[in-house]
Amino acid sequence: MIYQDSRLLLEVRGLCATVNGTEILKGLDLTVRSGEVHAIMGPNGSGKSTFSKILAGHSAYEVTGGTVMFEGQNLFDLAPEERARAGVFLAFQYPIEIPGVGNSQFLRLTYNTVQTHRGKEELDPLEFDDFVREKMKLLEMSPDFLERSVNEGFSGGEKKRNEILQMAMLDPRLAILDETDSGLDIDALRIVANGVNQLANKDNAIVMVTHYQRLLNYIVPDYVHVMEAGRIIKTGGKELAFELETRGYDWVGVEHKAATRAAV
Amino acid sequence: MSATLQNLVNQPYKHGFVTSIESDVAPKGLNADTIRMISSKKKEPEWLLEFRLKSYEAWLKMEEPAWPNVHYPKIDFQAISYYSAPKQKPKLKSMDEVDPELLRTFEKLGVPLHERMALAGVAVDVIFDSVSVATTYKDKLAEVGIIFCSMSEAVLDHPELVQKYLGTVIPPSDNFYAALNSAVFTDGSFCYIPKGVKCPMDLSTYFRINTEESGQFERTLIVAEEGASVSYLEGCTAPAFSSNQLHAAVVELVALDNADIKYSTVQNWYAGDENGIGGIYNFVTKRGLAKGVNSRISWTQVETGSAITWKYPSCVLLGDNSVGEFYSVAVTNHYQQADTGTKMIHIGKNTRSTIVSKGISAGHSNNSYRGLVKIAPSATGARNYSQCDSMLVGHQSGAHTFPYIQVANNNSQVEHEASTSKIGEDQLFYFAQRGIDAEAAVSMIINGFCKDVFQQLPMEFAVEATALLSFKLEGSVG
Ligand SMILES: Nc1ncnc2c1ncn2[C@@H]1O[C@H](COP(=O)(O)OP(=O)(O)OP(=O)(O)O)[C@@H](O)[C@H]1O
Numbered sequence: 088m089i090y091q092d093s094r095l096l097l098e099v100r101g102l103c104a105t106v107n108g109t110e111i112l113k114g115l116d117l118t119v120r121s122g123e124v125h126a127i128m129g130p131n132g133s134g135k136s137t138f139s140k141i142l143a144g145h146s147a148y149e150v151t152g153g154t155v156m157f158e159g160q161n162l163f164d165l166a167p168e169e170r171a172r173a174g175v176f177l178a179f180q181y182p183i184e185i186p187g188v189g190n191s192q193f194l195r196l197t198y199n200t201v202q203t204h205r206g207k208e209e210l211d212p213l214e215f216d217d218f219v220r221e222k223m224k225l226l227e228m229s230p231d232f233l234e235r236s237v238n239e240g241f242s243g244g245e246k247k248r249n250e251i252l253q254m255a256m257l258d259p260r261l262a263i264l265d266e267t268d269s270g271l272d273i274d275a276l277r278i279v280a281n282g283v284n285q286l287a288n289k290d291n292a293i294v295m296v297t298h299y300q301r302l303l304n305y306i307v308p309d310y311v312h313v314m315e316a317g318r319i320i321k322t323g324g325k326e327l328a329f330e331l332e333t334r335g336y337d338w339v340g341v342e343h344k345a346a347t348r349a350a351v
Numbered sequence: 352m353s354a355t356l357q358n359l360v361n362q363p364y365k366h367g368f369v370t371s372i373e374s375d376v377a378p379k380g381l382n383a384d385t386i387r388m389i390s391s392k393k394k395e396p397e398w399l400l401e402f403r404l405k406s407y408e409a410w411l412k413m414e415e416p417a418w419p420n421v422h423y424p425k426i427d428f429q430a431i432s433y434y435s436a437p438k439q440k441p442k443l444k445s446m447d448e449v450d451p452e453l454l455r456t457f458e459k460l461g462v463p464l465h466e467r468m469a470l471a472g473v474a475v476d477v478i479f480d481s482v483s484v485a486t487t488y489k490d491k492l493a494e495v496g497i498i499f500c501s502m503s504e505a506v507l508d509h510p511e512l513v514q515k516y517l518g519t520v521i522p523p524s525d526n527f528y529a530a531l532n533s534a535v536f537t538d539g540s541f542c543y544i545p546k547g548v549k550c551p552m553d554l555s556t557y558f559r560i561n562t563e564e565s566g567q568f569e570r571t572l573i574v575a576e577e578g579a580s581v582s583y584l585e586g587c588t589a590p591a592f593s594s595n596q597l598h599a600a601v602v603e604l605v606a607l608d609n610a611d612i613k614y615s616t617v618q619n620w621y622a623g624d625e626n627g628i629g630g631i632y633n634f635v636t637k638r639g640l641a642k643g644v645n646s647r648i649s650w651t652q653v654e655t656g657s658a659i660t661w662k663y664p665s666c667v668l669l670g671d672n673s674v675g676e677f678y679s680v681a682v683t684n685h686y687q688q689a690d691t692g693t694k695m696i697h698i699g700k701n702t703r704s705t706i707v708s709k710g711i712s713a714g715h716s717n718n719s720y721r722g723l724v725k726i727a728p729s730a731t732g733a734r735n736y737s738q739c740d741s742m743l744v745g746h747q748s749g750a751h752t753f754p755y756i757q758v759a760n761n762n763s764q765v766e767h768e769a770s771t772s773k774i775g776e777d778q779l780f781y782f783a784q785r786g787i788d789a790e791a792a793v794s795m796i797i798n799g800f801c802k803d804v805f806q807q808l809p810m811e812f813a814v815e816a817t818a819l820l821s822f823k824l825e826g827s828v829g
């Protein structure tokens with residue numbers, strides 16, 4: 088939601104980045120204020136996941152230009168774990184499996200690490216168990232998932248739920264959800280979206296990457312951005328998503344090219 | 352490998368300091384006279400001197416094994432001193448009498464004796480260099496007929512027992528280092544659990560090599576009579592010296608009918624520095640004889656130290672229905688080399704063995720699992736299950752598996768599973784994205800990987816092993 092007294096959370100200016108020498112992001116701009124919900128759409132390979140991972144600090148990507156400020160601080164001054172502790176959360180498009188590491192131990196370490204950095208009390212294993220079970224109820228997740236290894240053998244949809252469970256636990260400032268809807272069945276989509284909506288408030292913001300307008304019926308965006316070839320080339324309201332759904336992406340590119348040419 | 356990873360692995364050795372207690376050190380070199388000197392210093396009976404001299408003769412004719420997957424310059428056996436004992440008189444009644452310097456050493460090791468004892472009611476037989484300095488809880492154990500003392504004492508006080516079993520599981524001619532040990536061993540532990548007695552507490556020994564350039568040759572013998580059971584813990588640390596030191600121990604276990612011996616080791620000898628300079632050569636022979644029916648021998652080891660480890664705690668399953676187990680975690684970093692595993696020799700009917708081996712290699716290290724499962728024609732209905740997992744940290748380390756399986760009858764069952772995994776950048780990134788730094792992440796992944804083995808360790812040992820592993824691998828991933 089757009090609030091009158093919102094604060095600037097994230098400001099991306101002219102972001103350029105390469106991976107293995109290939110330029111992926113080519114001057115990306117995005118401004119996110121507290122309370123807002125943004126959707127980023129765009130064709131496969133346009134750089135949406137790359138952008139998400141750069142915000143989270145993945146070392147495979149090299150930032151070659153531009154700036155990113157997060158709550159008034161240069162995001163690139165922070166190590167990935169410091170960004171997470173400062174409230175940047177990324178729900179991965181493909182959450183990785185960590186065999187041998189118990190999900191409940193992992194979740195507790197995560198929670199306690201972030202809590203400690205916020206100057207709050209840690210929870211002991213029993214307290215944490217109560218806490219996490221409450222959060223799981225919100226997502227209609229079976230407590231059985233606590234006993235398993237992190238994401239190991241989870242179905243696609245179960246992995247996504249486990250990501251949102253972590254978001255619910257960590258209460259981030261800026262949550263980036265990379266195709267969280269992909270792989271969710273219709274009921275799961277409703278449950279997860281409902282969970283996300285309950286977490287949204289006027290102090291945080293959500294950036295959702297998605298291919299489907301359907302998600303946006305549940306989590307209503309204030310802005311919809313179209314990304315193409317490493318840049319955001321169009322921004323509109325939620326009605327833009329409907330237009331994309333019926334017309335595809337091509338026309339956006341054409342319009343953008345015409346506009347750029349006109350400007351020259 | 353990234354810089355963070357490198358830094359994590361490159362932690363200095365915590366236990367690298369020398370205790371300045373005056374030592375009684377023999378001149379370097381080995382010949383029959385050295386052996387006579389050791390034997391007379393220890394006031395040994397004639398049969399033991401003969402045992403030593405025969406072993407020495409056998410050793411002279413033997414060759415150093417060349418088959419392990421380890422590489423090191425030739426050892427000059429004449430440049431080693433074969434006897435080193437703290438000058439202090441070793442007969443002590445209580446901890447108060449122990450040299451405060453020695454106690455401080457244990458403090459630095461993070462093993463405050465009194466605390467350990469109070470904590471778990473553990474009887475600790477402290478081996479400082481080659482002579483046992485303090486033995487605790489002896490009286491309490493004596494009440495139930497358990498003998499737990501240094502090997503030297505056992506030779507003097509219970510010669511008939513020592514003579515009956517010494518060298519019966521590992522004959523002096525078994526291999527090069529066993530022969531050397533049999534010739535020159537200076538001390539070690541002796542443990543005897545009489546018929547029907549369940550040892551009321553874990554028995555624990557802390558070994559430590561203190562004198563530079565003194566080889567250490569311990570000899571340990573544990574006998575559990577019919578229906579007896581015991582859990583024995585061995586922990587080892589050594590200070591940092593720039594030269595390489597030889598450690599060639601021999602451990603023999605004998606379990607009679609229905610007896611049960613569990614032997615756990617946490618080995619953290621000095622591993623050399625980050626360039627592979629110095630460190631212990633750990634060439635050890637450990638073997639248990641499951642002699643009686645339904646007997647059980649179980650080895651659990653956490654090997655984190657030593658420049659080179661060459662060690663195969665084995666089980667000879669002679670009694671029908673006897674059980675052999677081997678649970679192992681071996682961690683190598685920098686330029687460490689480990690060639691370790693086990694041998695399960697099935698002879699009795701319906702004998703069963705389990706092997707769970709977890710190898711972790713970081714830095715430029717090399718970690719090999721070598722295991723033999725041998726099922727004799729007589730071992731009908733025998734079963735073995737082996738699981739060998741390797742984990743690579745960074746990309747300059749090596750992991751190797753050499754399983755040997757020999758089955759000589761057609762109604763036995765042998766199962767072998769193996770896997771290799773790697774701590775990936777993407778796993779670490781996932782942890783980081785949730786606020787967890789690389790160090791904590793690696794520690795969590797490694798502990799998960801080793802869970803099946805750590806579960807076998809007594810509680811306080813498991814805690815110590817967990818801490819030790821994190822410490823060893825700090826800085827190796829990133
Ligand atoms: N590690 C890498 N090495 C080489 N190319 C890469 C790497 N990571 C990403 N790319 C390339 O960068 C481009 C953008 O990928 P990215 O995953 O960001 O796309 P996306 O917009 O998220 O696509 P999708 O909608 O399919 O998820 C792609 O062409 C991809 O192949």
Ligand SMILES: [Mg+2]
Binds near residue numbers: 137265
């Ligand atoms: Mg993507």
